[in-house]
Amino acid sequence: xxxxxxxxxxxxxxxxxxxxxxxxxxxxxxxxxxxxxxxxxxxxxxxxxxxxxxxxxxxxxxxxxxxxxxxxxxxxxxxxxxxxxxxxxxxxxxxxxxxxxxxxxxxxxxxxxxxxxxxxxxxxxxxxxxxxxxxxxxxxxxxxxxxxxxxxxxxxxxxxxxxxxxxxxxxxxxxxxxxxxxxxxxxxxxxxxxxxxxxxxxxxxxxxxxxxxxxxxxxxxxxxxxxxxxxxxxxxxxxxxxxxxxxxxxxxxxxxxxxxxxxxxxxxxxxxxxxxxxxxxxxxxxxxxxxxxxxxxxxxxxxxxxxxxxxxxxxxxxxxxxxxxxxxxxxxxxxxxxxxxxxxxxxxxxxxxxxxxxxxxxxxxxxxxxxxxxxxxxxxxxxxxxxxxxxxxxxxxxxxxxxxxxxxxxxxxxxxxxxxxxxxxxxxxxxxxxxxxxxxxxxxxxxxxxxxxxxxxxxxxxxxxxxxxxxxxxxxxxxxxxxxxxxxxxxxxxxxxxxxxxxxxxxxxxxxxxxxxxxxxxxxxxxxxxxxxxxxxxxxxxxxxxxxxxxxxxxxxxxxxxxxxxxxxxxxxxxxxxxxxxxxxxxxxxxxxxx
Amino acid sequence: xxxxxxxxxxxxxxxxxxxxxxxxxxxxxxxxxxxxxxxxxxxxxxxxxxxxxxxxxxxxxxxxxxxxxxxxxxxxxxxxxxxxxxxxxxxxxxxxxxxxxxxxxxxxxxxxxxxxxxxxxxxxxxxxxxxxxxxxxxxxxxxxxxxxxxxxxxxxxxxxxx
Numbered sequence: 001x002x003x004x005x006x007x008x009x010x011x012x013x014x015x016x017x018x019x020x021x022x023x024x025x026x027x028x029x030x031x032x033x034x035x036x037x038x039x040x041x042x043x044x045x046x047x048x049x050x051x052x053x054x055x056x057x058x059x060x061x062x063x064x065x066x067x068x069x070x071x072x073x074x075x076x077x078x079x080x081x082x083x084x085x086x087x088x089x090x091x092x093x094x095x096x097x098x099x100x101x102x103x104x105x106x107x108x109x110x111x112x113x114x115x116x117x118x119x120x121x122x123x124x125x126x127x128x129x130x131x132x133x134x135x136x137x138x139x140x141x142x143x144x145x146x147x148x149x150x151x152x153x154x155x156x157x158x159x160x161x162x163x164x165x166x167x168x169x170x171x172x173x174x175x176x177x178x179x180x181x182x183x184x185x186x187x188x189x190x191x192x193x194x195x196x197x198x199x200x201x202x203x204x205x206x207x208x209x210x211x212x213x214x215x216x217x218x219x220x221x222x223x224x225x226x227x228x229x230x231x232x233x234x235x236x237x238x239x240x241x242x243x244x245x246x247x248x249x250x251x252x253x254x255x256x257x258x259x260x261x262x263x264x265x266x267x268x269x270x271x272x273x274x275x276x277x278x279x280x281x282x283x284x285x286x287x288x289x290x291x292x293x294x295x296x297x298x299x300x301x302x303x304x305x306x307x308x309x310x311x312x313x314x315x316x317x318x319x320x321x322x323x324x325x326x327x328x329x330x331x332x333x334x335x336x337x338x339x340x341x342x343x344x345x346x347x348x349x350x351x352x353x354x355x356x357x358x359x360x361x362x363x364x365x366x367x368x369x370x371x372x373x374x375x376x377x378x379x380x381x382x383x384x385x386x387x388x389x390x391x392x393x394x395x396x397x398x399x400x401x402x403x404x405x406x407x408x409x410x411x412x413x414x415x416x417x418x419x420x421x422x423x424x425x426x427x428x429x430x431x432x433x434x435x436x437x438x439x440x441x442x443x444x445x446x447x448x449x450x451x452x453x454x455x456x457x458x459x460x461x462x463x464x465x466x467x468x469x470x471x472x473x474x475x476x477x478x479x480x481x482x483x484x485x486x487x488x489x490x491x492x493x494x495x496x497x498x499x500x501x502x503x504x505x506x507x508x509x510x511x512x513x514x515x516x517x518x519x520x521x522x523x524x525x526x527x528x529x530x531x532x533x534x535x536x537x538x539x540x541x542x543x544x545x546x547x548x549x550x551x552x553x554x555x556x557x558x559x560x561x562x563x564x565x566x567x568x569x570x571x572x573x574x575x576x577x578x579x580x581x582x583x584x585x586x587x588x589x590x591x592x593x594x595x
Numbered sequence: 596x597x598x599x600x601x602x603x604x605x606x607x608x609x610x611x612x613x614x615x616x617x618x619x620x621x622x623x624x625x626x627x628x629x630x631x632x633x634x635x636x637x638x639x640x641x642x643x644x645x646x647x648x649x650x651x652x653x654x655x656x657x658x659x660x661x662x663x664x665x666x667x668x669x670x671x672x673x674x675x676x677x678x679x680x681x682x683x684x685x686x687x688x689x690x691x692x693x694x695x696x697x698x699x700x701x702x703x704x705x706x707x708x709x710x711x712x713x714x715x716x717x718x719x720x721x722x723x724x725x726x727x728x729x730x731x732x733x734x735x736x737x738x739x740x741x742x743x744x745x746x747x748x749x750x751x752x753x754x755x756x757x
Contacts, residue, residue: 120670160714161692163670193667198696198711344702351640358640362742365639365698369705373735377707377728 031101032066039258040094040230041065042239044266049246051189052237073098076109089114093226093233093258117232124163126228127221128153129259131252131288132164133213133279134204135389136427137296143210144416144432146275146389148249150256151197151214152228159214164200165231166193167251169241183243190241190251192234201294207352209298211386215279216290219259227259249275253282260287274395274415283390295383298466301345303381305465307338314339315464318346323364325371333375340372346465387534392417392425393566394594401590407442409449409588419457419527419541420571421592422563424534428500429459429470436476448485452476459496459505459527470496470505480553481579486513492523504528511545521545521553537561554578567594637677637746639697639739680750689718694746701739707732719753730756 031037042049047063048056056062057071072087072094079087088095089112099105130151136144150165169188173179182188204210219227234254239246250273253265263285269278282288295303308314314335317328320343328339347368351361395416401409413436417426433456438449453475460468474490494507506526513519523545530538538560545553559573569592577584677694693700696711703709707728716724731738731753738744738752 123670155717158714158717160696160710161688161718194670195667196695198692198699341706344705348698362640365701366739366742369701369739370736373705373707373732377732380708 028069029066032069036097036258036261037065037069039254039261039266040097041068042234042254049239050234050237051240055237069098073102073105076105079109083112083114084116086110086112086114088112089117090236091233092117093230096226096229120232121228124152124228125154126152126224128156129217129219129224129227130159130162131215131217131256131279131282132200133215133275133389134208134210135213136430137208137210137298143208144427144430147204148252148275148279149200150252152194156216160196160198160201162197163194164197165252165255166195166200167191167248168193169243170238183241186240186242186246188241189238190246190248191238192231192251194231194235204296205294206297206348209296211296211299212294213389214292214294215282215288216292217256217259217282217287218289219287223259227255230255230258244272245269247273249273249278253278256282256287260285263287272414276389276392277395280390291388293385293388297345299383299386300381301342301465302463303383304338304342304345307381308335308342309464311335311339315342318342323347323368325367334378337372337375337378340368340375342465344368344372387425389425391534391566393421393563393569393592396595397421398593398595399571399590400593401588403589404587405442407440409438409440409590411436411438411449413437413452418455419529419539420537420559420561420573422534422537422561422569423500423531424563428531429457429461429496429503429505429529431455431457431459450476450478459503459507461496461498461500461503463499470494470507472507472509480513480519481551484515486515486519488513490523492525494525501532502530519547521547535563537563551580552578553580561592568592569594637694637697638744639701639742641697678745678747680747680754686718689715690746690750692718693750697746697749700749701735704728704731704738705735715753 038044041061043065048061050056050062056068057075058064058067061068061071072091075087076095076098081087083089088109092114130153132149132151134143134147134149136146149167151159151162152165153159153162155161167190169183169190171179171182171188173182201212205212239251241247250266250269253269253273257263257265265278265281265285268281305315305318308318311331314328314331317323317339320327323343328336331339344365347361347364350356351358396412396414397418398412399410401411403409414434416432416434417423417430418433418436419431423429433452434454436450436452436455438451440447440449455472455474455476457470457472459470459472462468471493472491474488477485477487479485488511490509490511492507492509494505496503496505498504504527506524509523509525511521511523513521523543525541525543527539527541529540530536538558540556540558542556543554545555547553554577556576557573559571561569561571563569571588571590571592573588573590575584575586575588577586677690679690692711692715699709700711700715703712712728712731713724716727721727734756737756738749740748740752744752
């Protein structure tokens with residue numbers, strides 16, 4: 001009799017039975033609207049952010065948390081799959097939560113062993129969770145926003161044995177336009193990965209030369225277990241990846257929130273989630289108990305080179321290609337050690353830049369190390385901690401200005417850091433701006449002044465060891481001749497010298513303008529910037545742009561910025577312009593408001 | 596001044612030259628040269644080779660964050676795929692760690708200190724890390740015997756010292 005009843009009806013009958021017993025006893029409605037159930041489903045603004053259909057048991061599970069809860073319970077009860085593929089092993093995070101809310105369910109379901117899952121959990125043996133920030137690297141504005149991931153630690157003394165949990169878009173695209181488009185509009189699938197932490201360090205610290213900041217989270221063992229279990233469920237599924245909002249940093253917040261139930265993180269980020277802002281949010285929820293700075297390979301190399309900065313023989317050996325050991329035979333021991341260590345570091349960089357083959361690299365590598373091993377130990381070199389990224393100004397900005405020509409100006413940008421901002425907490429010389437728009441109000445008239453869709457200035461300082469090329473690009477619209485609005489694309493390169501606090505750049509920038517007709521120009525730009533403290537920044541910028549038919553634009557702008565705190569700064573700027581020898585002058589007082 | 600007159604000449608007289616300049620800039624922006632990552636193996640010299648991204652890619656990457664080729668779930672359990680050392684078979688984590696950090700470990704041993712060295716000491720249950728480090732440093736040549744040394748050899752050679 002029962003056999004002829006279709007499967008769907010059978011399930012329905014089962015549900016009816018349940019409804020009468022368990023479902024009514026426990027207010028399913030209430031449970032399905034609980035914060036934790038929403039979080040387990042990555043539910044926000046009425047639907048789940050997970051786009052993988054397999055994540056849901058209910059057909060309308062993506063938008064209906066109640067249907068999904070009922071379907072999940074049903075799935076647990078009627079699960080026929082073998083041990084490893086069982087609902088409980090495959091969806092351990094929600095299963096654990098449901099069984100905790102409805103303990104009676106345990107008697108109604110088959111509890112599988114989950115051997116594979118338990119083996120992996122044992123391998124992790126999570127005792128601590130650390131939020132990692134890979135900060136920006138000089139001359140790579142691509143890294144300007146930083147990157148965050150989690151680290152699962154068993155023993156805090158051996159982080160190299162820990163595991164990194166990373167959320168990323170899956171793509172091997174190397175066409176920039178396709179990459180940007182797909183990334184902005186959800187064309188890639190985002191997934192969580194787990195890798196040994198040492199692999200991540202090789203990538204970020206050694207190869208990309210980025211400083212690493214490690215923030216140990218203040219979590220109990222129960223909270224840590226919950227976080228780890230959720231990783232083991234969510235790893236099977238994808239969510240569409242959006243670079244601005246649903247990105248690498250934002251998706252870590254789900255994990256932290258699931259662990260620390262009383263925290264509120266994902267709700268703070270709706271349209272954009274910049275890594276440093278997500279970190280600030282975690283800090284403001286009092287979730288950090290310890291901070292560790294891990295210097296980049298670059299910082300280590302500069303510290304070694306400091307030891308032998310006055311010894312040309314030692315430096316020459318380190319920079320040579322053949323590493324002739326007889327050249328440093330008679331150096332004193334300390335210099336010899338630094339020379340050999342610097343040589344190894346530079347040799348490794350040459351290898352990772354693929355300048356030399358593995359076959360050429362290995363004999364040299366072992367030769368230098370062998371020589372170094374005979375000289376004993378030196379005291380660990382002190383590496384000065386740079387300003388901490390979280391202490392920099394906030395990442396969005398609005399500027400209100402009053403000029404001596406009796407006009408009011410306002411400008412706003414989504415992010416991030418421009419040449420007039422104090423560099424504290426940021427990489428000196430790395431400027432990147434998005435959607436920077438300016439308007440002017442003068443003589444009862446409101447005009448659109450300028451827009452920078454994207455502006456990047458990478459003034460990377462050359463030092464004793466590294467000689468990066470500075471470069472800049474900009475795309476937008478601005479007023480040039482007769483105050484008419486032209487769209488423009490500017491791209492160029494140059495050199496920056498000095499140190500992090502005081503540097504000078506010089507660049508050449510060909511530019512294409514467009515307004516009905518095309519205009520071309522070449523600009524020469526120089527700037528001197530002095531950023532002595534958390535408060536002060538002083539700059540002198542000058543540029544001259546040559547157009548055809550003897551037309552040119554000269555612009556000189558000295559400025560001073562005084563930062564009051566992370567949220568505001570005062571800026572005074574004198575702007576001198578000559579457009580085809582016609583002078584324009586303006587003194588401008590501005591308030592920078594960061595948020 | 597010289598630069599000024601040079602630029603002026605270019606801009607006024609030679610339209611072709613300008614075109615070439617813009618094309619050159621555009622090409623520089625668009626060109627890509629990627630190197631494959633050779634990050635597998637059980638011996639020395641397997642560090643990651645950097646991807647030489649074009650400026651254009653960098654510009655776009657700047658607007659974006661956190662991409663990777665594919666999802667990995669690399670929780671180890673002695674599955675490095677490398678030969679196991681003869682004398683020290685039972686410590687999978689140590690095998691795995693040495694195989695994954697051959698160059699870094701060589702560097703730290705030659706310096707007589709470093710994080711990979713203390714980590715290895717922990718994995719091998721060595722109580723006196725300082726003595727361990729200086730013993731290994733003094734015997735660098737016996738551990739890293741040649742360019743072809745494998746991670747299994749390195750562990751065997753280290754264990755042989757004890």
